[in-house]
Amino acid sequence: MTALADPPAPRRDRPRSPEPGERVPRRAIRLLHLMLLDGFRAAPGLMTAVTALLVVGGVAATCYPLGFRILLDGALAHDTRQLVLGALFVGGLLALTWVLQAIGATEAMALSDRVSIFHTARLVRLVSGVPGLEHLERPEYLTEIEQISSRRRALAGAPRQLMGSVASVARIVALLVLLASVSPWLLLLPVAAVPPLLADRWAKRIIRTNEDEVAHDQRRAGLLFSLATTTGSAAELRSYGLADHVGAEHARLAAAVDRRTGGEALKVLAIQATGWTIYAAGLMGAIAFVVVETTHGVLSAGALLMAVTLIRRSRAQLATAAVRSGALLSTLTVADRMFWLEDHAAAEAAARGHDPAPDALHDGIRLRDVSFTYPGAEQPVLTGLDLDLPAGSTVAIVGENGAGKTTLVKLLLGMYSPDAGTVEVDGRPLSGIEPGAWRSRTTAAFQDFARLHLPVRHTVGVGDLARLDDTDAVAGALDRAGATSVAETLPDGLDTLVGSTYTGGRGLSGGQWQKLALGRAMMRDDPLLVVLDEPTANLDAPTEHAMFERYASAAARGAERNGAVTVLVSHRFSTVRMADLVVVLEDGRVRERGTHAQLVAAGGRYAELYELQAASYR
Numbered sequence: 001m002t003a004l005a006d007p008p009a010p011r012r013d014r015p016r017s018p019e020p021g022e023r024v025p026r027r028a029i030r031l032l033h034l035m036l037l038d039g040f041r042a043a044p045g046l047m048t049a050v051t052a053l054l055v056v057g058g059v060a061a062t063c064y065p066l067g068f069r070i071l072l073d074g075a076l077a078h079d080t081r082q083l084v085l086g087a088l089f090v091g092g093l094l095a096l097t098w099v100l101q102a103i104g105a106t107e108a109m110a111l112s113d114r115v116s117i118f119h120t121a122r123l124v125r126l127v128s129g130v131p132g133l134e135h136l137e138r139p140e141y142l143t144e145i146e147q148i149s150s151r152r153r154a155l156a157g158a159p160r161q162l163m164g165s166v167a168s169v170a171r172i173v174a175l176l177v178l179l180a181s182v183s184p185w186l187l188l189l190p191v192a193a194v195p196p197l198l199a200d201r202w203a204k205r206i207i208r209t210n211e212d213e214v215a216h217d218q219r220r221a222g223l224l225f226s227l228a229t230t231t232g233s234a235a236e237l238r239s240y241g242l243a244d245h246v247g248a249e250h251a252r253l254a255a256a257v258d259r260r261t262g263g264e265a266l267k268v269l270a271i272q273a274t275g276w277t278i279y280a281a282g283l284m285g286a287i288a289f290v291v292v293e294t295t296h297g298v299l300s301a302g303a304l305l306m307a308v309t310l311i312r313r314s315r316a317q318l319a320t321a322a323v324r325s326g327a328l329l330s331t332l333t334v335a336d337r338m339f340w341l342e343d344h345a346a347a348e349a350a351a352r353g354h355d356p357a358p359d360a361l362h363d364g365i366r367l368r369d370v371s372f373t374y375p376g377a378e379q380p381v382l383t384g385l386d387l388d389l390p391a392g393s394t395v396a397i398v399g400e401n402g403a404g405k406t407t408l409v410k411l412l413l414g415m416y417s418p419d420a421g422t423v424e425v426d427g428r429p430l431s432g433i434e435p436g437a438w439r440s441r442t443t444a445a446f447q448d449f450a451r452l453h454l455p456v457r458h459t460v461g462v463g464d465l466a467r468l469d470d471t472d473a474v475a476g477a478l479d480r481a482g483a484t485s486v487a488e489t490l491p492d493g494l495d496t497l498v499g500s501t502y503t504g505g506r507g508l509s510g511g512q513w514q515k516l517a518l519g520r521a522m523m524r525d526d527p528l529l530v531v532l533d534e535p536t537a538n539l540d541a542p543t544e545h546a547m548f549e550r551y552a553s554a555a556a557r558g559a560e561r562n563g564a565v566t567v568l569v570s571h572r573f574s575t576v577r578m579a580d581l582v583v584v585l586e587d588g589r590v591r592e593r594g595t596h597a598q599l600v601a602a603g604g605r606y607a608e609l610y611e612l613q614a615a616s617y618r
């Protein structure tokens with residue numbers, strides 16, 4: 001069996017670290033904000049506690065060898081007072097270190113949890129706050145989101161890491177002061193620490209590059225995993241015997257990622273080992289130095305013990321500093337991604353309109369010379385499209401599969417923006433209207449509707465969030481959608497939990513789900529635009545007929561109330577003929593327009609399609 005076609009890795013056009021034009025101070029301020037202030041914003045008390053614990057604990061852990069010096073010199077001098085002082089010093093600081101470390105670890109976990117919740121909420125806001133859908137069609141955007149999402153934990157650890165780094169610096173300063181008190185020559189020891197630290201930075205860079213390069217395959221493996229383990233695709237996977245193939249494909253991708261990552265891990269190991277070997281040589285030199293100084297009587301036995309203890313501990317402290325700075329660096333990569341996302345959302349927000357939506361339509365909605373190409377696609381879907389949707393009209397859009405009908409209605413709903421041309425609402429560009437304001441005056445039922453696994457009242461009620469729990473509004477919407485019977489047959493009526501995600505959830509048929517989606521679309525009271533994009537595909541013929549009669553009367557009421565336009569996308573001509581205006585789309589342009597009778601009489605493409613469908617029913 002051949003492998004599933006491997007899509008090309010997405011083009012990477014995301015800035016890595018600061019963009020050439022971006023000033024480093026600005027980035028530094030943003031980083032400080034993210035790593036420090038966000039910790040205080042998410043959990044002020046915890047953040048203060050963790051900071052204090054880390055710094056005090058760090059200094060205490062470094063200073064206790066000073067007690068060894070007092071202790072040993074006191075023992076050699078038979079000085080009981082000094083002995084007791086040394087013992088108290090060592091014991092007190094060690095006990096303090098352990099207690100603070102134990103409390104610090106628990107508090108740090110709690111802090112990470114709180115900051116993680118904070119960043120998750122921010123991520124959701126940044127992704128769903130962008131009004132259109134275009135960003136969700138771009139693989140490179142999705143890869144970035146996945147990278148941030150999968151490393152939210154690292155980001156959540158940032159405040160703790162930063163504080164840990166401050167504590168590391170405090171420990172190293174304390175270590176150097178104590179070493180200098182033995183001999184200033186020992187301050188050369190940090191020079192030997194440079195190679196391992198540089199090696200560590202290099203290693204982290206290799207790891208980050210590798211993460212970027214395997215991200216595409218990891219994402220694909222993740223998609224295959226959910227394909228193999230979720231219910232939506234389960235039936236088809238079994239019907240076509242694809243389960244093994246998908247499993248094998250997932251294993252192939254995962255193994256490729258693992259192979260590459262394993263190879264890079266060996267490189268990283270070699271680099272780090274070289275750095276630490278150089279440091280070990282410096283460390284041995286320092287020990288030899290203090291031993292020689294002691295044999296020459298320059299240093300006391302206590303000073304020797306303290307120096308050797310400090311030198312030995314310096315490796316652990318440097319290793320901790322290297323690990324922390326490495327973690328900090330990899331957090332910076334996630335932070336840069338978060339900044340990119342914030343900039344993206346800010347640019348989108350700056351570009352959006354601020355005008356209110358009109359109260360009513362007087363002229364209608366017009367598309368002027370509109371062209372649209374999906375992100376990453378080569379060919380435009382709509383080209384130079386001109387179309388008038390008069391206020392108060394019901395317009396049916398017909399055309400073959402892929403003609404661009406759904407794309408057109410998504411442009412009307414403001415989910416995509418045209419690449420060229422304009423969509424106008426009563427003569428004003430739609431791009432000038434605040435997206436939320438326009439959304440609140442539109443409603444839509446799509447062919448690929450969402451199956452919201454919630455109590456029925458909420459599955460429907462989310463169509464108008466302000467009236468989510470308004471039983472009368474929900475019942476009215478279900479009635480307008482001809483879906484009252486769905487709720488009536490369920491054991492707890494509107495309170496029945498639907499969908500099988502949760503225990504006790506009631507499974508529904510495709511048609512029942514669709515009726516609830518239609519109910520959702522009927523929740524808004526005074527929409528200016530109603531879009532029904534093949535909303536009856538799962539319904540039987542009598543239900544569909546009854547449904548369209550309801551639509552027609554709802555559309556007529558809306559037209560009278562505020563000039564609402566109803567756009568109906570359908571392949572069924574029995575439905576299409578009820579519209580005031582029929583538009584035939586072909587190759588991204590309007591090929592014909594007119595009433596059903598006019599188009600049939602004209603004997604063009606519509607008449608041909610109509611005749612074909614009518615013949616199949618005869």
Ligand SMILES: Nc1ncnc2c1ncn2[C@@H]1O[C@H](COP(=O)(O)OP(=O)(O)OP(=O)(O)O)[C@@H](O)[C@H]1O
Nearest residue numbers: 137374377381399400401402403404405406407408
């Ligand atoms: N997200 C997308 N990214 C890239 N191309 C897309 C996307 N969605 C649709 N297209 C392409 O745009 C064209 C028009 O699609 P659209 O869904 O608008 O057609 P349609 O007329 O509604 O078709 P149907 O009758 O099958 O629902 C198709 O060629 C399709 O391949």
